[in-house]
Structure formats: structure tokens, C-alpha cells
Amino acid sequence: xxxxxxxxxxxxxxxxxxxxxxxxxxxxxxxxxxxxxxxxxxxxxxxxxxxxxxxxxxxxxxxxxxxxxxxxxxxxxxxxxxxxxxxxxxxxxxxxxxxxxxxxxxxxxxxxxxxxxxxxxxxxxxxxxxxxxxxxxxxxxxxxxxxxxxxxxxxxxxxxxxxxxxxxxxxxxxxxxxxxxxxxxxxxxxxxxxxxxxxxxxxxxxxxxxxxxxxxxxxxxxxxxxxxxxxxxxxxxxxxxxxxxxxxxxxxxxxxxxxxxxxxxxxxxxxxxxxxxxxxxxxxxxxxxxxxxxxxxxxxxxxxxxxxxxxxxxxxxxxxxxxxxxxxxxxxxxxxxxxxxxxxxxxx
Numbered sequence: 586x587x588x589x590x591x592x593x594x595x596x597x598x599x600x601x602x603x604x605x606x607x608x609x610x611x612x613x614x615x616x617x618x619x620x621x622x623x624x625x626x627x628x629x630x631x632x633x634x635x636x637x638x639x640x641x642x643x644x645x646x647x648x649x650x651x652x653x654x655x656x657x658x659x660x661x662x663x664x665x666x667x668x669x670x671x672x673x674x675x676x677x678x679x680x681x682x683x684x685x686x687x688x689x690x691x692x693x694x695x696x697x698x699x700x701x702x703x704x705x706x707x708x709x710x711x712x713x714x715x716x717x718x719x720x721x722x723x724x725x726x727x728x729x730x731x732x733x734x735x736x737x738x739x740x741x742x743x744x745x746x747x748x749x750x751x752x753x754x755x756x757x758x759x760x761x762x763x764x765x766x767x768x769x770x771x772x773x774x775x776x777x778x779x780x781x782x783x784x785x786x787x788x789x790x791x792x793x794x795x796x797x798x799x800x801x802x803x804x805x806x807x808x809x810x811x812x813x814x815x816x817x818x819x820x821x822x823x824x825x826x827x828x829x830x831x832x833x834x835x836x837x838x839x840x841x842x843x844x845x846x847x848x849x850x851x852x853x854x855x856x857x858x859x860x861x862x863x864x865x866x867x868x869x870x871x872x873x874x875x876x877x878x879x880x881x882x883x884x885x886x887x888x889x890x891x892x893x894x895x896x897x898x899x900x901x902x903x904x905x906x907x908x909x910x911x912x913x914x915x916x917x918x919x920x921x922x923x924x925x926x927x928x929x930x931x932x933x
Contacts, residue, residue, distance in 0.1 A: 587703035590703075590708055596616065599674060600673045603619065604621050604677060605676060606706065607623050613776055614780050615777075616677065616706070617784040622664060624678075625649065625656065632648075633645050633648055653683075654691075676702070681702055685702070685705060721815075724786065727794045727821050727930060732886070734836040736835055738756075739839075741796060743919060744796055747927050749794075749930060750796065752785060752813075755800075772805050775807055778807050799817075818902070826908055829887065833883035836882040837881070854870055861889055
């Protein structure tokens with residue numbers, strides 16, 4: 586009998602979650618922990634779809650069946666032979682229809698206790714969307730706030746090691762949250778970002794606070810879903826305060842990977858001309874070409890990041906639970922700050 590997804594806990598009853606959609610569909614988003622065993626490749630799926638629309642559905646189904654059978658045989662030989670008779674996989678495709686039904690039937694004929702997701706990926710996506718868009722988040726959010734360069738992402742990781750419930754939004758979004766924030770590799774798709782976010786949220790104890798970095802409603806090209814953004818906007822804050830020289834030194838070290846690619850960094854700085862003006866950006870480029878990365882970071886802090894931060898904070902509320910001050914941002918200072926965060930959450 587097809588399995589109806591009511592929440593992510595439903596998935597724990599199955600040994601393996603198998604996504605039989607094409608690699609491109611899987612790459613955009615998939616159920617947490619699912620492996621991809623496509624019964625049609627991207628090219629094959631497009632080919633069958635074209636025949637369905639331009640020739641006949643019957644011809645398309647014949648060709649599709651042959652391709653599915655061939656690909657299923659390959660997956661059984663290459664990926665599934667190690668499983669014993671008690672193995673229980675859960676299979677899904679786009680709508681819970683022919684692709685997952687065909688593959689599941691083959692697995693059942695072998696003797697495995699396979700089943701399909703009712704409604705396929707679309708039913709899972711409705712569940713994710715409903716939880717993040719249509720319902721209150723149900724978590725007690727606390728924002729970690731502070732000017733750019735106060736090591737907030739590093740502090741989130743240190744707080745997590747101390748048992749704090751943490752959502753690293755920049756990590757999930759694969760972006761450092763500013764115009765200079767690109768990381769190696771692309772950002773995930775919006776749907777994939779939301780799936781990863783929900784999977785993390787579902788692990789939290791709702792009676793305990795959840796620490797997130799104070800962000801805008803967008804991280805790179807990704808949007809924070811309304812449930813989380815609404816919970817963040819007026820949530821209480823723990824503020825990290827550090828002097829500009831310490832923040833500049835920290836930023837220069839944290840963005841060393843970007844500084845190593847002078848062409849890419851120059852292009853990003855050029856992108857700020859409309860906001861900062863030509864003379865200011867030319868000064869930044871001169872510092873970059875001279876290799877004065879700490880001075881460049883300090884100029885960016887004073888001339889771009891701090892003014893932008895001040896403007897953004899005017900539009901946001903939220904009581905300050907604690908302001909944690911530090912003169913440096915070395916490892917010892919970050920550990921002290923992380924301890925202070927834990928204490929502020931405990932007392933707040």
C-alpha cells in the first residue's frame with residue numbers, strides 16, 4: 586500500500602529511500618537521505634516526453650517501459666545486490682506514478698518489501714511548503730547579531746559544539762550572506778535549501794531556544810521561507826561587539842580564499858560602484874593590488890558594511906538579551922564568547 590507522508594519521521598521506518606527521478610530532478614531537491622537510482626536519464630525522460638506530446642502516449646509508454654526495465658536491471662546489478670531478503674526500500678518519483686510503480690514492482694517480484702510514496706515527490710514538497718510557508722515555525726528563535734566581521738558564523742559552530750541548537754543558514758545556503766559571500770560551488774536550489782532547513786528544524790526540541798545568525802530575508806539568491814523569517818524578525822538578540830581593527834583582521838583571514846583570486850575579487854568590488862561610488866571602489870582596488878588585505882577589509886567595514894548594517898537594523902526590532910564585548914577575535918576570545926552565548930541563552 587502506498588505510504589502517505591505525514592512528517593519526516595515517517596521515513597525512519599524504511600531501510601533506504603530511493604528517488605527514481607532523473608538526475609536533474611534529484612539535484613534540485615529530494616527527500617532527506619534519498620539515493621538516486623534514475624529509471625530514466627535526463628535525456629531519456631526528455632525524449633519520452635517529446636514522443637508522448639508529439640507522437641502518441643502509447644508509443645511513449647512502450648519506449649519508456651523498455652528504458653525503465655533496462656535501467657532498473659542495471660541498478661539491481663550495480664547498487665542493490667548486497668541487500669538481503671528483509672530489506673525494505675521506499676521508492677518515489679514525481680507523482681508516485683509509473684516510474685516508481687514500475688521499479689517498485691520489480692523489487693517486490695524479487696522478494697524485497699518495497700513500497701512507494703503516495704503522490705511522490707509532489708506530496709513531499711507540499712508537506713515542506715506547508716510547514717515552512719503556511720504554519721508558525723513553533724521554535725523559540727534567538728538571533729546572533731553584530732557588525733560584519735564579528736565571527737558570528739564561527740561562533741554558531743562553537744555554540745553548537747556546546748550543545749546549543751543552531752541553524753547555520755549561510756552553511757545551508759552555501760553563501761556568506763554578502764556581495765562578497767560566494768563560496769566554492771553553486772548555491773542549492775530554493776527547494777533543496779528548504780528541504781535541508783526543514784530536516785534540521787525537525788530535529789530540534791521546541792522547548793529549547795534555537796540560535797540563528799541575524800540575516801536579511803535573502804542569502805545570495807535564496808529566500809528565507811516566511812515561517813522562519815517571521816520568527817526571526819522580532820526575536821531576541823545576543824549582540825557581539827568588537828573593535829574595527831579586530832574585525833578587519835578576522836575578515837582578511839576568513840576571506841583569504843577570495844583574496845587569492847584577484848580577478849574575481851576585483852569584479853565583486855566593481856559591483857559595488859553604484860552603492861559606494863567610483864572613488865571609493867578605486868581606493869579599495871588600490872589596496873587589493875598592493876596586497877594590503879587587512880586595510881582593504883577595514884575600508885570595506887567602515888565604508889560599506891557598517892553603514893549597510895546600521896540601515897538594516899533600523900527596520901528590525903527584538904530585545905537584546907546580552908551584549909558580549911571582546912577586544913580580539915582570536916581562538917581564545919571566540920571560545921570565551923561561545924561560553925557567553927551559552928550562558929546568555931540559559932539565563933534568557
